[in-house]
Amino acid sequence: xxxxxxxxxxxxxxxxxxxxxxxxxxxxxxxxxxxxxxxxxxxxxxxxxxxxxxxxxxxxxxxxxxxxxxxxxxxxxxxxxxxxxxxxxxxx
Numbered sequence: 622x623x624x625x626x627x628x629x630x631x632x633x634x635x636x637x638x639x640x641x642x643x644x645x646x647x648x649x650x651x652x653x654x655x656x657x658x659x660x661x662x663x664x665x666x667x668x669x670x671x672x673x674x675x676x677x678x679x680x681x682x683x684x685x686x687x688x689x690x691x692x693x694x695x696x697x698x699x700x701x702x703x704x705x706x707x708x709x710x711x712x713x
Contacts (some may be wrong), residue, residue, distance in 0.1 A: 623706065628674030628686075634659050636676065640686045644698050679706055 628637065634656050642653040663669045677685035684706070686698045 622680060623709075624678045624681075625675055626678065628671050628676055630663070630671040633674075633676060634663075636683045637674070637686055640676075640683060640698060644685070 638654055638656050638659050645651045646653070663671075673688060675687045676683055677687070
């Protein structure tokens with residue numbers, strides 16, 4: 622079952638970074654980030670809003686992430702193997 626939930630600051634950063642790095646690994650214009658870099662960005666960015674971040678979980682396993690302004694239908698930030706399931710779940 623697909624579950625979309627809010628990002629939990631202080632707990633979800635490792636999962637977020639894992640998803641971001643895995644789903645953007647083929648993009649030459651983006652490099653992998655570390656959890657430490659993400660934490661630093663959270664602290665330095667005055668507009669950072671953890672309430673606007675979401676994680677998608679399929680049967681309890683993280684499969685994707687979203688920030689404000691991103692649409693689930695774009696499938697950016699979703700593990701390749703789970704895109705069809707997320708797409709189907711987003712319609713329900």
